[in-house]
Amino acid sequence: MKDYYYFLGISGDASEEDIKKAYRKLSLKYHPDKNENDDFFAARFREIQEAYETLSDKGRRYTYYQNLESHQKSFRYNIPPSIKTFTSNKVHAKKGEEIIISWQTQNADVVKVLPFGLEKTYGERTFKITEFKDGKFQLLLHATNSLLHKTVVQGITITEVFESEGEKFRDQAEELFRSQPKTAANPHGRPKIMRILIGVAMLILAVYFLIKNFSR
Numbered sequence: 001m002k003d004y005y006y007f008l009g010i011s012g013d014a015s016e017e018d019i020k021k022a023y024r025k026l027s028l029k030y031h032p033d034k035n036e037n038d039d040f041f042a043a044r045f046r047e048i049q050e051a052y053e054t055l056s057d058k059g060r061r062y063t064y065y066q067n068l069e070s071h072q073k074s075f076r077y078n079i080p081p082s083i084k085t086f087t088s089n090k091v092h093a094k095k096g097e098e099i100i101i102s103w104q105t106q107n108a109d110v111v112k113v114l115p116f117g118l119e120k121t122y123g124e125r126t127f128k129i130t131e132f133k134d135g136k137f138q139l140l141l142h143a144t145n146s147l148l149h150k151t152v153v154q155g156i157t158i159t160e161v162f163e164s165e166g167e168k169f170r171d172q173a174e175e176l177f178r179s180q181p182k183t184a185a186n187p188h189g190r191p192k193i194m195r196i197l198i199g200v201a202m203l204i205l206a207v208y209f210l211i212k213n214f215s216r
Contacts, residue, residue, distance in 0.1 A: 001071040003146065004051035004064065006110050007118065012065065016056065023052040040125075044117055081108035081143040086154045088139070092161045093129060099158065100126050101139060108143035115139075132160040 005012055008022040026048045028034070035041035055061045084104040093099060104122040105111055113119045116127075121143075129137050139156040 001068060001109075002047070002050075003068065003110060004055055006146070007047050007051040008055070014055075019052065019055050023048065023056075027052075040116060047118070078148070079107045079145075080148060080150050081145040081152050082106045083141060083143050083152055083154045086141045086156060088156050088158065090158065091156070092159050093137075094161055095130065095132065096128050098126060098128055100124065101156065103141050105141075105143040107145055109146050110142075110144040112142040112144075113139065114142065129158065135160045 005014070008014075008019065008026065010018050010022050014022075027045065030041045030044040030048060032038070032042045032045055053060075054064050082105065084106055086103045087101065089100040090097070101113070102124040103111075103113065103119075106121075108121055111119050111121050113125065116125065119125070131137075137158040137160070139158070141154045141156075142151055143153075144151040
């Protein structure tokens, strides 16, 4: 049975306003028009709509809650969740190369494959990696037993390979000049090359003043 509260990221005692806010936020994020009509986003969008239509109606919400509670109690939720398999057909890949992952879980009512999102308790997914971070792409499988509040996690790391050393050098050079995510240490999202140059300039100034003080 689908957990609509989980789909919207809200608790069982969420108010009507909480439900509306969650729906608006997620419907914008997963709307197919904003995601090139990707099947995954289209499926998530339908689930979000289905969850909102049920939980925003008081009568339907009450009936759903009773059914969900009964389902959770009757299911084998006294057994912790586990991951039987989580595999990828490749652990080394180039950008744009097709990857196939498959998974199978047990005793879990909520399953996520990150960075994609909610999935079935078992399945297969095909995708292409468009961006690596520091030469790696991380996949995480979360299997949760919501009644026991227990989650198990398993990861797969896919490393980037290049056609040639020239391609690798070009990719590393592009990374130096690419804007970075804004963080506390880098509030303006400056490219790595700017931070390196600023660091070098500060080092030169420090050495200059140090030499100047010793020469007095």
